[in-house]
Amino acid sequence: MTAAPPPITEPDPSALICPGDKAGPCTDCQRKTHRYGTGGSPLCQWCMEPVKASWGSNVRHVSTRP
Template sequence: MSTPASRAAVLACRSDQVGRCARCQNPCQRYGAGGNPLCQDCLAEVREAQGRKQQTSL
């Protein structure tokens, strides 16, 4: 099992900025500058889905 410090090193952020993705629960930079409640993979899926939704409503 990895420690908060090792997860932070992989994510290139401080350990106090690491949290769980709101969607998949994987570690991500959730807090601080550049933080997001979603990990990069989930964020990409949501943005792709939003793009498809906007295209169909035009």
């Protein structure tokens, strides 16, 4: 069982290590997260967990860079 997420007033840990201009609100809960640029995601780590679980084990990242 996973721990409950902290209050929404606390930022996602990714927001604490990214430049301020790359941080933005999670599209689901509005928590501050690393949203823009390399490594960014529109969802915080707590909102991303159930989404990733629904993908299954056969989803893989494919780079579009040469």
